[in-house]
Amino acid sequence: MDTTVFVPVTDTDTPDTGRLAVRARGLTKTYGSGEAQVRALDGVDVDFAEGRFTAIMGPSGSGKSTLMHLLAGLDSATAGQAFLGSTEITGLGDKALTRLRRDRVGFVFQQFNLLPMFTARDNITLPLELAGAKADREWFDTLVRTLGLDQRLEHRPSELSGGQQQRVAIARALIAQPEVVFADEPTGNLDSRSGAEVLSFLRRSVRELGRTIIMVTHDPAAAAYADRVVLIADGRIAGEITDPTPEAVLAGLDALRSLEGPVADDAAQAGA
Amino acid sequence: MLRITLAQMRRSSGRLAAAGIAIVIGTAFVAATLLAGDVVTRTTYDSIAARYADADLVVGATIEDPVTDVAALGEVDGVDSVAPMSASYAELSAGARSVFQTIIPTADDRLMPMVATVGSMPTQDDEIALPQDVAERLGVETGERINLNRSVPAEDGSWEQVTVRPVVVGILDDPYGAYSQTGGAAVVDADTFATWRAEENGGEVGAEEVAVAVSPGADVAAVQAALATAVGGTTDPEDARWVVPTDERAATVAASLTGGQDLVFLIFVLTFAAIALVVAGLVIANTFQVLVAQRARTLALLRCVGANKAQVGRGVLTEAAILGAVASVAGVLLGTALGQGALWVAGAMDLPVPLPDSITLTWQVVVIPVLVGTLVTVGAALVPARVATRVAPLAALRPADAPSASRRAGRVRLVLSMLTAVLGFALLGLGAALGTVAQEPTFGVLAGIAGGALSFVGVAVGAVFWLPKVAALAGRLVGASGPTARLASANTLRNPRRTATTSTALLIGVTLVAMMSTGAASARTSLTSALDEQFPVDVEVSSSTYDEEGARTALSDGLRADVSSVADVAAITDLTDVSLGVPDIVDPDGEPVSVDFTALDPGAAREVLNAPDHIDGLAPGTALLGYTNAESLELADGDRLTLTGADGTATFSVAVNEVEPYVNYLAADDLPQVQAGTVVTDMYVALADSADAAGTVATIQDVVSDSGESAQVTGIAVQRAMYDEVIDTVLAIVLGLLAVAVVIALIGVANTLSLSVIERRKESATLRAIGLSKSQLRGMLAIEGLLIAGVGAVLGIVLGLVYGWGGSAAALGIMGDVTLTVPWLDVTLVLVVALAAGLVASVAPARTALKASPVEALAAD
């Protein structure tokens, strides 16, 4: 396939801090076998710098979620390597992966996925509890204040709005001070105002709290909150945009679509 | 709609299967019970019918007017042979061994149920054939002679023993168990038998019953009529003289023998089957409750596209009916297989009663369980069906909470269940009070049963309100131990109704088990202490001869040594009986009274007595008087009593025995002061706790009779062992029957857990994504299982103890102080089984939960 890209990507793209939080080398994932085989990821090389907010964009079925699962150690790769900091996570066992997810990675899900029987406070501190660690009071307060949850800590998820639930989920993802937070369409279930709130919190946690965030999104406006957008199409990196604006992102996506129209369509159908 | 129902059933087949197992077990229980009832009836009938061997007809008459000329019946046209159905009894002995044996006369082969396996049937008046085990017991073989002792009336009206010495000519088998109840029957020649019977009865006696074999090819009905005419009777068994077919006669005898007891047995066992089915119903109700909750979306969609409420409700009920019917049929198959298997096992065990080879399937055995099983399943699905009709079409469009039964009904239920429970416990208390204070066991037990049943209904119906609170408390306790436990306890509480139903199912079984164990333990303790009071020692050996002066003779040192060296004799203590004069107290004639004392060593005796308080207060220098004696001597605690014996006089301080009315005790050390040269007349024997009481007492008896001394062996050990055995057997049977309900409830626990796990698939994935390890997830489910099972078990045990105590107080109060015993062993066992089952129940769901990969947490549904 033609790998003409909108903006050329180089392997040695060095971010400001110079340190890499996440790296992928030749990362490949295939589902199924024989006729029905799907190559969801096809030799992806990509780096994510520490202390940056990166958005991953691409047509439906292009492999965004798959990439994230592999980078976060939720799923195993068919080939290639993924690194978290200096740890190679491809090839780690379940025990090590669990510990890694608990201590070094945070997740924000599209459906919030809060535990309905726990209060917001309990939900936030759950990862620490599972690790048997004590919550850092100061960090907890900072998070709760930054996310505007002070008044909502004793409520259960069913008593919170979608935006509030997602903020609780973000707090939960950040409480253990993980090296990276992965978010798969965190604003997908929110209206545009709540979405904007959540996104600015994500950006603040990068700018003010020094976190690293990798977010999958379909929304160019959402992507514009990021420091950098990585474009993916048909399981490969198709380009990137630094300091994106909604217009730039839209243009980038259009370019992808015009390049790979039929394929993207197929993928969209397969994904539907 | 049926198509949709079937499709939904297919999708939920796994979930339904577990619930179906509950019904399978319940209906298998019912079917097996019905089959067992049938086998009992048939076995009784068969062994009765066997006595008539191959007889075609039975002629009957009354005792007052028996058939005297039996032989004449043989002359009736079409009659092949006849045999009087009479039996006599005699003592058979050989050497030192003897048995009391039923004896029957020889008869034509067709009318003789016993068969000679060795030798032949007797033909002479000095011959006899013995059942195999009788011959073995007597240690004789064919050709040897035995003694046969009969009692015949003498001239003066007394009974005289007549002994003859017949030779054993045959060893018999009883292949159809005709005489299994009487330990087989010995056979003597028919003429000899008739002579003996005439001697025993002081003249010729006729037969009340005569078995008749009809000639091959003869018309049985015609022979029956001819015989009726011959004996001057009819073919109606209600008449004074009658002739009926053998099977009809056997059925009548069998019915009168069991006296309807087989029905009582059936009802007794079916009660437990009913309990098992109630528990199964709870499991079913829970499953459908969860299914409806999980299908809320689909149901709402159906409503959106035009299904009405009735259709939705009917769908759930149809599903229940199909499940119930399928599971019930499987249950009948299982029950039948179990019944047949049990027969095979019992058949191989060589029981004295010949059992039928195979079960007979009557229509009741098939139809009743299937009907009951289906009805229970549909009944259990009624509430879930009603809940399903409440799913609004709108629910398809928004993620609504699971539908539930209305709140108003909840309040009514709360109030009603509380009232019932309070009233029930009050009645139970009243029953206990009636039994203990008012000593009215009949009313006490009635009130106790009514109160127990009522309160339990209240407790079970109200469980949904209070059980989750108890679970919450328990959850908080375990939750303190870490995040896994905290997750587990939070999970247990999120569906209070579900947890409550699951625990209630277990609660029912465990309560009954604990109640029965407690009742049995209390009954045992009360019986034992009642026995101990009457008879304070296991075994007593007493000299039973008297010297010229009327004093009892001594038990020899040798005998005492022999008895104490019998295995399982734990301790013995010697007793000496003396009669001492009381110079200070005179009878109405002015003579000083004399008082009998038993002297023993208080320290050693306390080791031997079952109730050491029997000699409370006995010490050197004290005379312990029975309370009735003390009263008649007008003596009280602390009084001084001077006693005179052959060798001196001494003064004792009086202690009044509060438990023993008549026996007066002295310490053995004090005896020489008043009378020297006394002898040991009795000894108390204590058996080891583990002893086989009957066997040990028999050995002691043998030792005593071998010694040649005349002494009597008495004691409560054998009775106590017998009571214990009866209680243990009854308890074992009842617990075995209740175990079915407990097993079903435990299946319910597993079912609830797996339903919850399916429901929480995404949540498990989320937890795994944010760092819950596999073992933590497994641990979480294990703790959930433990919580649900543990709460049900602990509450059941507590309730069971209350009921067991209440019942014991009501029923046993009349026997004196009721000891409220906690059967620790049983209680611990129940708890351990429940907890272990809770743990095991979590294994399969945990495997399912672990299959949910963390990736699923991120997938939209």
Ligand SMILES: Nc1ncnc2c1ncn2[C@@H]1O[C@H](COP(=O)(O)OP(=O)(O)OP(=O)(O)O)[C@@H](O)[C@H]1O
């Ligand atoms: N478990 C699976 N089994 C088989 N194929 C899969 C599986 N998961 C994903 N795929 C396929 O892999 C490809 C990439 O899927 P992925 O979920 O990564 O896409 P995506 O970019 O996240 O799409 P969307 O924007 O729709 O979420 C798709 O073609 C999809 O059909």
Ligand SMILES: [Mg+2]
């Ligand atoms: Mg995706």
